[in-house]
Amino acid sequence: MAISLDKLMGFHHKALQVRTERMEVIAGNLANANTPGYKAKDIDFQQAMKSAQFNQSHNLTRTHEGHIKGSMKAVDDLQFRTPNQPDTGDGNTVDVQIERNTFLDNGLRYQAGMEFLNGKIKGMKKAISGGQQ
Amino acid sequence: MSLFNVMDIASTGMSAQSIRLNTTASNVANANSVSSSYEDTYKARHPVFAAEMQRASQEQSAGSRVNVLGVVESTKPLQIEYSPGHPMADGDGYIYKPNVNVVEEMADMMSASKAYETNVQVADTTKRIFRNVLRLGQGS
Numbered sequence: 001m002a003i004s005l006d007k008l009m010g011f012h013h014k015a016l017q018v019r020t021e022r023m024e025v026i027a028g029n030l031a032n033a034n035t036p037g038y039k040a041k042d043i044d045f046q047q048a049m050k051s052a053q054f055n056q057s058h059n060l061t062r063t064h065e066g067h068i069k070g071s072m073k074a075v076d077d078l079q080f081r082t083p084n085q086p087d088t089g090d091g092n093t094v095d096v097q098i099e100r101n102t103f104l105d106n107g108l109r110y111q112a113g114m115e116f117l118n119g120k121i122k123g124m125k126k127a128i129s130g131g132q133q
Numbered sequence: 134m135s136l137f138n139v140m141d142i143a144s145t146g147m148s149a150q151s152i153r154l155n156t157t158a159s160n161v162a163n164a165n166s167v168s169s170s171y172e173d174t175y176k177a178r179h180p181v182f183a184a185e186m187q188r189a190s191q192e193q194s195a196g197s198r199v200n201v202l203g204v205v206e207s208t209k210p211l212q213i214e215y216s217p218g219h220p221m222a223d224g225d226g227y228i229y230k231p232n233v234n235v236v237e238e239m240a241d242m243m244s245a246s247k248a249y250e251t252n253v254q255v256a257d258t259t260k261r262i263f264r265n266v267l268r269l270g271q272g273s
Contacts, residue, residue, distance in 0.1 A: 020136060021195045023262075027139045027255050028184075028196025031146030033248050034153075035182040035199055043195070078195065096251060107258045114265055121270040 008124060012117045014052040018045060019110040025078065026103045029094050036090040040081040040099065048077040136266070138196065139259045145185075145198040146252035152180050152201050153245040157238050164233040169221045174229040177207035177238075207232055 022043045032038040083093040156178045163175040185198040209232040217226030 020139075023136075023259070024138050024142065024196035026196070027142040027146075027259075028198070030248075030251050030255055031142050031149070031199045032182070032184045032197060033146075033251065034150075034244070035184050038184045038197075096248075100251060100254075103255060103258065107262060110262055111265060114262075114269060118269060125270075 003124075005124075008120055009117065011053075012113050012120065015049065015113045016110060016117070018043065018048045018052055019106060019113060021048070022106050023103065023110065026099055026106060029099045030096065030103065032092075033094045033096050033099070034092070036092060038092050038094060040083070040094045041078055042081050042102070043077045044079055051077065136259055136263050140256055142196050142198050143252045143256040143259065145200070146255075147249055149180070149182055149199045149201050150245045150249040150252065152204075154242065154249070156180055156204060157242045157245060160231075160233045160238050161235060161242075163231055164235050164238075165230070167219070167221050167228045167230050169223040169228065171211060171229055174211050175231040175233070176211070177209070177231065177233045178204050179207065180204050 022045065025041050025043055029038075029040045029042075081093060081098075084095070160177050166175045168174045181202045181204070183200050183202050185200045211232050212230040214228050214230060215226055216222055216228050219228045222228050
């Protein structure tokens with residue numbers, strides 16, 4: 001039986017990818033906390049994970065820089081957040097408290113995912129070296 | 134799509150907020166700069182923020198950076214005061230005071246410094262996570 005590193009890492013690797021993307025989106029929300037008209041966005045982790053797992057996105061290959069980039073995703077993971085209070089006057093829907101907590105939560109889960117990945121690597125290292133150090 | 138993008142976004146946020154702090158400092162410092170004509174009087178300045186949508190729409194990054202489009206001068210009417218003994222008074226004895234509302238500026242300053250702090254924390258968290266990524270698989 002061949003060892004597939006891809007299968008070993010697969011799930012957690014993809015989870016970390018989605019976490020990174022989510023971190024980016026939330027960092028964007030926080031940076032735009034005072035931008036008039038900016039609408040807070042977030043990634044639906046479950047949906048993003050599903051489409052990452054089954055690799056449900058397709059990109060068109062561009063052979064010329066003038067080509068328009070074409071891509072297709074089964075579900076668009078990026079969604080606008082539903083504000084929990086009426087318009088504050090400038091059309092901005094970023095709630096800094098919520099975003100900060102989400103960022104923290106996402107960061108912790110990222111680190112948890114990394115721990116899992118670390119464990120996998122450790123286990124594989126042990127298997128390769130036969131348990132002797 | 135990488136952790137560097139998060140750092141980038143946080144740094145655009147920081148620079149936007151520091152421009153805001155700059156204008157606030159200038160407004161507060163000049164709150165009492167009187168002059169003898171309407172045009173020469175200092176007017177309160179405020180930056181205009183806008184989300185940078187171009188990169189986001191090209192799917193280079195999921196989050197959007199913040200851009201400072203420019204600094205605009207407030208169009209609120211100036212305070213005109215009759216004070217013939219003032220050395221800056223014009224021919225009719227009037228002096229012109231800036232339209233800076235110091236209380237408003239202080240509140241704005243606090244908001245800007247809090248937003249700056251938030252961006253610093255975002256960058257800090259990213260840095261810590263990055264360090265962990267670099268250490269992945271090391272150690273026994």
